[in-house]
Amino acid sequence: MEFANYRKQPLFWNGMVMAVLTVAILPLLFLDTRTLLGTSVWTKPLKFTLSVGLYSFTTVWVIFTFLKDWKHQQKIQMVLTVTSAIEIFFITLQAARGEASHFNITTTWNQIVYSVMGTSISIFWVFHLWIGYQIFKKESIFQSVKESLVWGLGIAGFAMIIAFFMTSPRPDQMESIKQGIFQASGTHNFGTGDPGKGIIFFGWSTKIGDMRVPHFFGMHVMQIFVFLAAFLMGKRNSIQNLLLVRTTGIVLLLMNVVMVIQTLNGESVFYINPVYTSIYGISIVIVFLCLFKLVIQPKIFSHEATV
Template sequence: MAVLAVVSAVGMAVDERVLVGSPIWFKPLKFSISLLMYAMTLAWMLSLATRGRRVGWWAGTVVALTGAIEMVIIVGQVVRGRRSHFNYETAFDGLLFNVMAVTIVTLWISSLVISVLLFRSRQAGRAAAWAMRLGAVIALIGAALGNLMSQPTPEQQAAGGRGVSDVVGAHSVGVPEGGPSMPLTGWSTTGGDLRIPHFVGMHALQLIPLFLLVLIALAPRLARLRDERVRLRLVLVASGSYAAVLALVTWQALRGQALIHPDGATLTAAALILAGALAGTLVSLRTTPASARANDTDKELVA
């Protein structure tokens, strides 16, 4: 994926072709970077597993192989100048997209196996254990939300579904594909975009453990963060808030609303999530009694 990211970046610089309103090499660039982050994080988590290491090795290998197959198809379609996703224009295009669907489901199941191993493994500290577990669970939800994009749009259903339409499924909701979009991400600025909850959910795998690492880095300067119980509570609050944000951006996208143009209902929901996160943070930061910390001395390793 690291090599492919470089290749895709070069492709964007030298290949002027545009497909569905976006530079044709933009998709493999995004996918290779995303899979690189995903694979590195899973590899790190597997190294911390204390149970089922052989099962974890096989699950990780399947993730690597299915991700590679996915990228071979995406890059192959770029070379051919054709869409990789939702494309049923020819029998061959449809076959490739169906193969991609199978590889994604297989990758998801393998990631689920790894998540189960994380729940069964003993970790050095409850905060670390739950940061990895909850990050993996939210990432699985985000990956599963990608299935929403494969469903036919109302316009495609009106056209007769797969039997008539050359394209079945879409990223955008309420607007045509390939319209005005945000820089870097390519997300729609005029309607809903189902790639947003997919992205937000999947990268909980990195962001929630990263949040814990920030807490640990700040602990030498902030006495309250040295308490394992406080860090655990903050991780739980952050995970709950992250899940709420994922639900919010999913709801927003399904209503055909652009991320950067929220309505009153979206802003109200966002304000409630923010208030809940702040309240949870304040409660989490309360000082743990010394007696409670002493009772927890022997509980640092939790299944």
């Protein structure tokens, strides 16, 4: 796709805005000494602009390459752009105020922000799945390419929905709310004890369950599948490729589900548990072998239409 065509796509400009915001936020990590929950107030906006930017660039390629003739594609892009922009706006605004953007119900304003963000991302999720459904029913896409896209979009959709585990208020929070004490509603931590300092930049706990880990993993597995789909467009459309893609999708989805189970059990994904760690290790080996098998094939261009 030529750059002139990219410039007509809302999600492309969403990605460009995220890139500009990322560059603008970076100096603030060093210039602003304020912290929130042990990290710079600007860490969360930076993580989200990077994530949304990556999502925007990969998704606009998927839509324009495979759904160019879909009459709703421009509208879908606008919805994804607006809803993600709302999320980024409030996360950045709250960071500038030195306030938490998620789970924060300490004031009426913070409650409104949290509610609007929840509504916005729910709408985003529905339209994301709509794209996946359109790809799924598109018959002209090579089956191995289609499955790669569907697995990527599907696992990302699963990763988005598991975020709602984090928004549910805990029993102690519910008790405080009943007493008229409004502090927080929900948390990304599961389990008891000190979550610790967390991994550099990401802040993920290595001591107790942290739902941000499976959420991040599933969201960005999507990029792996999109790149794989682009690669497979220059390969023979074979049953072997289809089975390799399908195996990769099944294994990564199951890996994501296991991460959620371990987290809900109050245990960090990074904790060395013989059962969970073995599952992750075996899964990574299987995925690596499948991807290696796909990559080493000779590149054969087909003259069949892909859209």
